[in-house]
């Protein structure tokens with residue numbers, strides 16, 4: 084049986100070709116999800132994504148909607164549209180994230196708040212708005228509802244050059260475990276996936292920032308150096324990272340809540 088049969092999911096930050104959110108949507112569809120609502124603040128790639136999804140997975144199980152995760156009104160609208168299209172909600176993937184490089188001295192309060200707004204407040208709002216519907220998932224699935232937060236190796240590794248991102252991802256981890264305790268009695272499981280370097284548009288932008296900052300001379304050199312920081316000497320691809328989300332979304336993980344899945348090639352073992 085398909086691992087996500089009859090499940091309906093909302094995934095944030097999934098509107099960009101080549102990113103983790105879209106890879107998660109594809110993996111969910113491959114595993115038989117009844118409905119996947121990809122959302123993003125930017126819909127520049129919408130036409131190409133719709134065509135790709137229809138081609139690979141057929142019509143009717145995939146939608147792409149505009150959602151700014153920092154807007155509670157946007158969340159309410161997306162949840163209403165999800166229920167109107169697919170009838171219920173079983174899985175929420177809080178995946179949208181941004182990064183603005185800098186240390187304490189070079190980061191403005193405004194930039195720090197921008198990063199916290201997306202990486203922390205967006206997860207808080209998604210959890211808050213979707214929880215009532217996710218609490219009904221236990222009537223359909225033994226694993227109940229599932230919230231999966233895309234945190235990062237940044238949740239547990241310091242980086243003085245990227246303070247906002249690391250602080251926000253550490254806060255996201257604490258939000259995950261507090262929510263796991265709060266929503267356990269309602270049979271909603273809340274877990275986090277912590278990707279290491281995964282080759283997406285966000286990381287490519289980060290590598291360019293490092294090169295501009297003089298840390299490495301080319302992005303290729305940066306990519307190789309980051310791989311070399313892991314015991315496996317490799318970086319991840321979005322499709323690899325997506326496997327961890329399938330497990331947490333499925334009933335195979337029905338006894339798993341508050342867990343951190345380190346999908347980081349072992350880089351975290353050094354911290």
Ligand SMILES: NC(=O)c1ccc[n+]([C@@H]2O[C@H](COP(=O)([O-])OP(=O)(O)OC[C@H]3O[C@@H](n4cnc5c(N)ncnc54)[C@H](O)[C@@H]3O)[C@@H](O)[C@H]2O)c1
Nearest residue numbers: 096099102103124151152178179180235278280281283285
């Ligand atoms: N790629 C990596 O190496 C890596 C490593 C660790 C963690 N992560 C995390 O994985 C997640 C996905 O990252 P990615 O690498 O696929 O990056 P990405 O930039 O390709 O994807 C992030 C998406 O979030 C969207 N977004 C930004 N602000 C938003 C907002 N206010 N509301 C809704 N959507 C918004 C962007 O438009 C983008 O499509 C992020 O949370 C990121 O922090 C990535």
